[in-house]
Amino acid sequence: MAAAQNQLPPVMVLLHMHQHQHLPASRKPESPKSRLYCECFASGSYCDGCKNCYNNVENESARNDAVEATLERNPNAFRLKIASSPHGTRDSQEEAILAKHNKGCHCKKSGSLKKHCECFQANILCSENCKCMECKNYEGSEGDRLSFKVIRPTTWHIFNRLQMLQ
DNA sequence: GAGTTTGAAACT
């Protein structure tokens, strides 16, 4: 099963497997105003069960307006945030490490070692795309060793699931 | 479960 050129490495898919844990029908208005703050919308999918929500088939025109406005601001808004390694390695473990966050993170206080950091959350090292402060999420740092030991199993768990689906 | 912290996205 040769990996297709544009096949998504596990870390890329990982970002799209977020839990859609919207607040249950309380007051979480996923209006077009919210846009990318809503993870469902950000991932290009519809919401389900939110109140005052326009991100569904019933409000397709409003939704399309929001999509257009979002794309106008950032043409890559709905594309995956993680670029695979330029080396095109077939080693999925190595691939996950060499992947980069396209926009990079802007962390200030977490050292890019908490899940608030998109790089850390995707289980990748920070890159030159990042503008984080006091970053510890780089190869060889203490944080790198720690974070990869802690998080790695999650990535492989999901990766294995994806392989089962194929 | 309530309150706080965090940083992406939105906004100015």
Added chain:
DNA sequence: CAGTTTCAAACTC
């Protein structure tokens, strides 16, 4: 572009 606000998730207690 930089600074600020909004938002929802991560985190703490």
